[in-house]
Amino acid sequence: MEDIKIRNAIISNIEQIMKIEHESFYETVCEDRSVFLDRILTFPDGFLVLEIDGQVSGYISSEIWNYLEEIQENFFDLNHSIGKLHAVTGSELYISSIGILKKHRGKGYGKLLFSELSRRITEKYNILSMILIVSVQWTVAKKIYEKNGFEEVKRIDRFFDDGTNSDVIVMRKFI
Numbered sequence: 001m002e003d004i005k006i007r008n009a010i011i012s013n014i015e016q017i018m019k020i021e022h023e024s025f026y027e028t029v030c031e032d033r034s035v036f037l038d039r040i041l042t043f044p045d046g047f048l049v050l051e052i053d054g055q056v057s058g059y060i061s062s063e064i065w066n067y068l069e070e071i072q073e074n075f076f077d078l079n080h081s082i083g084k085l086h087a088v089t090g091s092e093l094y095i096s097s098i099g100i101l102k103k104h105r106g107k108g109y110g111k112l113l114f115s116e117l118s119r120r121i122t123e124k125y126n127i128l129s130m131i132l133i134v135s136v137q138w139t140v141a142k143k144i145y146e147k148n149g150f151e152e153v154k155r156i157d158r159f160f161d162d163g164t165n166s167d168v169i170v171m172r173k174f175i
């Protein structure tokens with residue numbers, strides 16, 4: 001049986017986090033190393049890694065926003081600095097990214113990491129809602145979000161520069 005540990009990311013995990021990122025997303029959709037480092041330093045509680053037998057094999061990152069009912073499309077820009085919108089006193093958790101190493105997908109680790117981040121953050125911060133975007137093509141991720149009670153609130157056409165210019169769905173959940 002695999003030995004599983006979920007903990008906050010630390011700076012020295014960055015090489016493995018970037019490996020997961022590049023296995024998970026189309027090249028032009030991958031975010032920069034500096035963006036991930038900034039997320040770890042700015043909001044360590046919101047950045048978890050999943051270790052399988054001692055190897056970092058998955059990550060999830062997030063930030064806390066002030067709630068705005070009206071969805072602002074530019075808030076979701078790839079590679080935006082966490083410092084632009086993050087406010088620990090805010091009430092909306094934005095889940096910015098999640099990825100699992102290919103060899104460990106389909107074993108329940110994505111949904112485990114997602115629910116663990118939700119649990120830890122809602123216990124510690126005054127979160128009343130959660131928001132994220134998902135490409136229409138990422139059906140596995142979308143399934144995790146729907147099962148966790150997220151609902152579509154908006155579509156953004158041709159959001160990703162991913163070869164097919166895929167649309168994204170903005171999903172939100174109230175707690």
Ligand SMILES: CC(C)(COP(=O)(O)OP(=O)(O)OC[C@H]1O[C@@H](n2cnc3c(N)ncnc32)[C@H](O)[C@@H]1OP(=O)(O)O)[C@@H](O)C(=O)NCCC(=O)NCCS
Binds near residue numbers: 099105
């Ligand atoms: C999305 C991702 C993080 C999910 O992690 P995972 O460990 O593979 O997913 P899980 O094993 O936890 O499965 C989640 C659900 O999807 C289902 N599922 C998993 N792989 C599947 C597949 N290939 N086809 C259909 N359903 C699948 C599971 O059965 C499970 O559903 P259930 O709750 O009904 O049992 C992972 O696949 C990944 O890194 N994908 C690339 C990056 C990505 O798309 N990130 C999302 C950004 S929004």
